[in-house]
Amino acid sequence: MLDPTDRTLKFHDRVFAVVRTVPAGSVTTYGDVGSVLGSPRLARQVGWALASLAPDLGATSDVPWHRVINARGSISHRGDIVRAEEQRQRLEAEGVLFDGNGTCDLQTHRWGFPDYKSL
DNA sequence: TTGTTGACTCCCG
DNA sequence: CCGGGAGCCAACA
Numbered sequence: 616m617l618d619p620t621d622r623t624l625k626f627h628d629r630v631f632a633v634v635r636t637v638p639a640g641s642v643t644t645y646g647d648v649g650s651v652l653g654s655p656r657l658a659r660q661v662g663w664a665l666a667s668l669a670p671d672l673g674a675t676s677d678v679p680w681h682r683v684i685n686a687r688g689s690i691s692h693r694g695d696i697v698r699a700e701e702q703r704q705r706l707e708a709e710g711v712l713f714d715g716n717g718t719c720d721l722q723t724h725r726w727g728f729p730d731y732k733s734l
Numbered sequence: 735t736t737g738t739t740g741a742c743t744c745c746c747g
Numbered sequence: 748c749c750g751g752g753a754g755c756c757a758a759c760a
Contacts, residue, residue, distance in 0.1 A: 626757060645742050655743080656755045662741035663757070669741080683741075691741040698741090716748085 626652075627664035633728070634665075637682045639709040641726040642719060644686045651731045658686075666693065681705040682726075688718040 624632075633651050637643050649657030665680050681702040685691050692699030703713060713719045 649742085654756090657757085658742040659740060659755065660742090660757050663739090665741050667758095680741085685741080686743060693741050695741090702741095
């Protein structure tokens with residue numbers, strides 16, 4: 616598997632490597648992924664990396680892009696409501712519950728990246 | 735090299 | 748809770 620600390624890799628490859636470690640039933644935030652990669656300020660770049668994956672919708676990769684949500688516990692859809700619906704559907708199928716406002720309980724489902732806690 | 739962009743986040747009303 | 752503004756930084760034209 617890819618090493619997210621390998622700076623020779625393209626940024627989005629490192630993002631994917633980290634996201635792949637999130638198990639079903641758990642979620643993570645853009646800021647958390649950025650933190651693992653070096654800085655919580657990389658949140659926007661994490662979003663950019665996932666946007667480049669969107670056209671495939673995971674068809675050609677095993678990246679669980681739907682498990683990445685924003686720091687408020689809600690889904691970012693960049694104007695594409697259809698994709699947001701699919702994301703929520705996938706998460707609920709894995710056991711991640713959303714309230715009526717479209718937000719999930721980060722306290723319960725947020726992934727702590729135990730594999731990279733030393734970073 | 736410079737300027738723009740944006741699946742973000744934090745802070746203030 | 749909702750909206751606006753500032754800061755952030757890799758990719759791209």
